[in-house]
Amino acid sequence: MSAYRELVLATxxxxxxREMQQLVAEEPALADVTVVSVASFPDVEDVVETGVTFLENSALKAHAVAQATGLPAIADDSGLSVEVLxxxxxxxSARWSGTHGADQANIDLLLAQTADVSAERLAAKFVCCVxxxxPDxxxxxxxxxVHGRISRNQRGDNGFGYDPIFELPDGRSMAELGAEEKNAISHRGTALRALRPDITELLGN
Structure with missing residues (x-):
């Protein structure tokens, strides 16, 4: 049985x-594990993402928080990958236009950069690494x-980031999905579910 009863999410x-708490709650072997945010540790500083891959950035954050808190930590990094680019x-992805979190500016720049590319060549995927x-x-x-393509038309009021221009194989944009449906197929949800056996192995009773 693991000595750790808390798991820190590096966000x-x-x-x-809430998503991580739900994932842990669904696993009986993790019934005694409480998921908390790094916000519960005000002395822990934000980690600068200097990695050049999603894995590097996720690992930087997870190890930094684990060392700072003395507890297991989970971090993720995600973004959009466009084949032709x-x-x-x-x-x-979050700062493509130069300003972190400027969703519309990021979308506008991406569409401008692919303006001369035919629709058939706009294959794209969302990637998440957790x-x-x-601490050891x-x-x-x-x-x-999750695979799809870039659409010229922005559709949907849900989600964030590039969701309005990310078209799924069924023709809908990611921003047209409800929260439950999106979580079931999203890159982040898929990565977290894949990690759950590892969490259970290392922290389960």
Missing amino acids: RNEGKL GGCPGVF VLAL GTERSRIGE
Whole structure:
């Protein structure tokens, strides 16, 4: 049985915290594990994402938080990869236009950069890498992907980031999905579900 009864999520995002709490609650072997946000540790500083891959950034954050708190930590990094752009925006997805979190500016720039590309060549995927790190340096990582293409038309009022222009194989944009449906197929949800056996192995009773 693991000595750890708390698991720290290396984010201050309440939505991500609820998602992780639900995932852990569904596993009986993790019934005694409480998931908390790094916001519960005000002395822990934000980690600068200097990695050039999703795995590097996730690992940086997870290990830094695990070391700072003395508890197991989970971190994720995700973004959009467009085939014709050589995988970009990639790790720079949130700040593609130069300003972090400027969703519409990021979308506008991406559409401008692919303006001369035919629809058939606009294959894209959302990628998420999640890392579980223990204070002793133990690490587990998993990747989730969802495939689609870039659409010229922005559709849907749900989601964030590039969701309005990410078209799924069924023709809907990611932003047209409800929260439950999106979580069932999303890159982040897929990666987290893939990581659950690792969480159970390392923290389960």
